[in-house]
Every structure is written in C-alpha cells, then in structure tokens.
Amino acid sequence: MFTTFRGGQSGGWQVTSITRVKGETLPKVAALSIVASDAIALPLLPAQTSWRLAGVASHLRYTEKEEREKLAAVQAGLGRSEATHAALIPIRKSAAWWELTQEERRKIFEDKSHHIAGTLKYLPAIARQLFHARDLGMPFDFLTWFEFAPEHASLFDELVAMLRATEEWSFVEREVDIRVEREV
Numbered sequence: 001m002f003t004t005f006r007g008g009q010s011g012g013w014q015v016t017s018i019t020r021v022k023g024e025t026l027p028k029v030a031a032l033s034i035v036a037s038d039a040i041a042l043p044l045l046p047a048q049t050s051w052r053l054a055g056v057a058s059h060l061r062y063t064e065k066e067e068r069e070k071l072a073a074v075q076a077g078l079g080r081s082e083a084t085h086a087a088l089i090p091i092r093k094s095a096a097w098w099e100l101t102q103e104e105r106r107k108i109f110e111d112k113s114h115h116i117a118g119t120l121k122y123l124p125a126i127a128r129q130l131f132h133a134r135d136l137g138m139p140f141d142f143l144t145w146f147e148f149a150p151e152h153a154s155l156f157d158e159l160v161a162m163l164r165a166t167e168e169w170s171f172v173e174r175e176v177d178i179r180v181e182r183e184v
Helices: 065-074 095-099 102-112 115-122 150-164
Strands: 002-008 013-022 031-037 049-056 085-093 126-132 142-148 172-181
Touching: 002 142, 049 126, 049 142, 065 115, 085 150, 102 115, 115 150, 126 150, 142 150
Parallel strands: none
Antiparallel strands: 002 031, 002 049, 013 031, 013 172, 085 142, 085 172, 126 142
C-alpha cells in the first residue's frame, strides 16, 4: 500500500508550520492531504498542489523480535479521535549511511542511538508510521508520520529532540518538520 502526502491549498490537515531542520526545505503550504492507494498517486495532481511525497509502509528492518513485541504491546494505532495534531517529517540520510552494511546501520540505530529503546516511553501517547521512499525515486529516504493529542505536543517535541541528538541523526543530510492539525 502506497501513501502519498500532498502539500497544497486543501486537505484534511491544516499546516501550522514547515521548518527546515537540515538541508533544503519544502515550499510553504496551507494544507496536507494523505492518499493511500495500491499504486503511487503520481499523475494528475490537483492544480493547487505544491509538492508530493510518496512512500510505502514496509516490514521493520532494524527491529529484532523482542523489540517488535515490546512495540506491539504499547503502540497506538493511527486515526485516534483525540490525536488532532500530527507531524510529517521527511528525512534523507547521507551516502555514508547507505554505504554501511545492514549490521553496521543496526548497531548505530539501536546499540548506539537507542532508537527503539529510547522511544518506547513515548508510546502510546504518540502513534507513528514509517514510510520508505528511497527506492521510489523520492527526494527523501523516509517519511515519518506521527499523530498525538494536543496535550502531548511537548512530549512529541521531547521525542524528536532526543532522536536528533543521537549518532544516527548525524547521518541525516535533509530533514523538514511539517506540523499539522485537524479539526474535530
């Protein structure tokens, strides 16, 4: 299942900010729409679309069985009625990251950066989904989507600050932080 995020003048999520974290940003837009389909929704964009990012939810690549079980026990699903705030954070990692072996990336991801262990405490308040985009010819490798209730906004800020301070994030060469809200 492919998911396409379209930034434009209309959509189910109102954009509250687009912040350049590292590298080139994306054009400012008023709204974000999300379309899930069996194929990447590339042709015939609405006239008021400024940018489009697509990815696919895939199997977990750096997660071991025990970690997967811990995540499954505490993570919340997307689309909860109270989760009216969200963030789309597209990320592109450097060539140096991709030149590492899978085993070397796993060591940085979890053994050194504690990506999974360090983020467990933020679940289930923050729901998340990772979309892979690297092999689809997109300008980012990953599209990270997070949903949370308004009262968990500071918790989300704490989560992303923690992740950005890890060794893993030293391999990020482009990152944009797009914050959105939807009406109840």
